[in-house]
């Protein structure tokens with residue numbers, strides 16, 4: 312068990328059986344009273360619509376679901392609490408029954424964590440005693456919904472940013488501490504390179520990175536505040552006066568920047584010198600506190616050149632306001648000019664990090680405008696998923712005691728697909744994912760190079776034959792006999808799965824504007840099964 316009680320059983324301690332909606336427990340009592348506890352149920356966990364006006368979703372949260380199954384057991388204090396919460400007429404024996412429940416008889420099938428996923432294809436199929444699988448609903452949904460939304464959001468930023476570096480800076484803006492931790496973890500899985508969240512770094516072994524805040528710059532007024540101005544060279548030797556070296560460089564730079572000395576803030580320069588003394592090998596600093604070109608950049612370059620005199624290579628700058636395209640171009644222009652003039656080739660490659668309310672659209676727009684940014688620090692829009700704050704995963708009963716169950720709706724898209732189903736992804740010869748095919752679990756799997764009729768679930772005329780070059784069975788058994796029965800990938804492997812899985816999607820499915828929907832189909836047998844069940848269960852009205 313990790314220290315500080317942050318994690319118990321290898322998992323956040325708040326993930327426990329009472330982290331659910333009261334109605335699950337209310338139903339458990341009524342199931343128990345009706346003698347239905349031993350009924351065998353099958354539930355599908357799926358979503359109906361991709362988030363962010365996109366056409367793909369990344370499935371995440373599976374490992375947490377499996378850990379939850381491992382510790383699913385009502386404690387004595389849970390049961391004491393429920394005694395005070397359920398109506399006083401609740402029979403004692405029910406609480407004894409609750410105390411015996413575990414997930415030992417549950418089977419959980421799921422997509423690999425990090426896979427791309429599509430509407431209506433179950434992310435999970437959960438089978439087992441009705442009461443237990445019902446009691447799992449809310450917790451499984453809360454573990455999958457935000458994780459998948461976050462990983463999808465991150466994957467979208469990754470597409471927009473191409474190979475540029477992406478850091479998650481959102482903890483301060485996240486939906487509470489748990490939202491913040493989950494955001495750091497699942498944005499890393501979805502394609503970010505690291506986080507500023509130190510606890511996420513410790514718990515999940517994610518790279519932690521960061522610069523400094525404007526307060527560091529504004530905490531200095533002038534050189535008089537510098538308690539120490541000396542720094543030893545990188546390769547040893549006598550400590551030298553970094554202030555003096557910096558001021559000499561500043562004089563040389565004035566003509567390049569076309570400014571007079573007093574235009575550049577002395578407080579800012581003092582702050583930069585002190586920061587460089589603290590981190591001579593990691594000098595990365597904000598340059599937009601007062602004025603980028605006339606103050607921040609000039610001061611930064613003077614300190615970076617002084618560090619260079621002592622054998623250190625500065626890392627780069629962060630821009631946190633203004634026109635990020637323009638300012639990045641200006642910054643790169645000066646870095647290049649200085650690098651050439653003073654024959655310091657690496658200077659032109661100094662890192663330019665941009666932050667300030669950046670979202671997917673900002674990155675796309677910056678790409679169109681042209682910019683010289685290497686790295687984005689993204690907080691609010693990423694972690695709050697501002698463009699779409701929830702993924703609508705649902706958990707629906709599809710079978711009870713081997714008989715299909717269907718939920719009808721006025722909206723065709725909301726009619727559930729009855730019966731236990733399997734899902735297959737069919738691939739083209741070039742490795743592109745062509746279609747996800749749902750079949751009844753009793754059907755034999757589709758075969759490579761055999762023509763398969765793929766049908767739209769609800770529109771009779773929409774059908775196509777597919778001859779797949781590869782068939783992937785999507786739902787694999789992860790939990791049975793009270794334990795995890797499939798080796799779980801590491802966080803890095805899940806991240807790798809996101810990358811490889813995204814590569815199988817055609818680019819028109821992934822594009823930001825009006826993407827092409829990916830096809831999700833049903834087998835001919837499942838098509839007829841759904842429609843038979845629909846007719847059987849839909850009451851026939853009478854006109855009068």
Ligand SMILES: Nc1ncnc2c1ncn2[C@@H]1O[C@H](COP(=O)(O)OP(=O)(O)OP(=O)(O)O)[C@@H](O)[C@H]1O
Nearest residue numbers: 631632633634635636637667668669673676677680
């Ligand atoms: N070239 C650009 N194209 C599109 N959006 C940009 C560009 N540069 C910056 N932005 C975005 O525009 C917004 C600018 O924010 P805002 O109007 O608050 O200005 P600011 O620079 O933060 O102001 P301040 O100087 O007061 O901090 C941010 O969301 C930022 O990500």
Ligand SMILES: O=P(O)(O)OC[C@H]1O[C@H](OP(=O)(O)OP(=O)(O)O)[C@H](O)[C@@H]1O
Nearest residue numbers: 480631666667668669688689690691692
């Ligand atoms: O903009 P976000 O995507 O949320 O990224 C994180 C922001 O957090 C920090 O400052 P903060 O916003 O707290 O203060 P500031 O806006 O005054 O810089 C940082 O400077 C970023 O601007």
Ligand SMILES: O=C(O)c1cccnc1
Nearest residue numbers: 480507520521522523688
């Ligand atoms: O390290 C940073 O630059 C950082 C961290 C959190 C929020 N904004 C910026």
Ligand SMILES: [Mg+2]
Nearest residue numbers: 631666667668
């Ligand atoms: Mg801000």
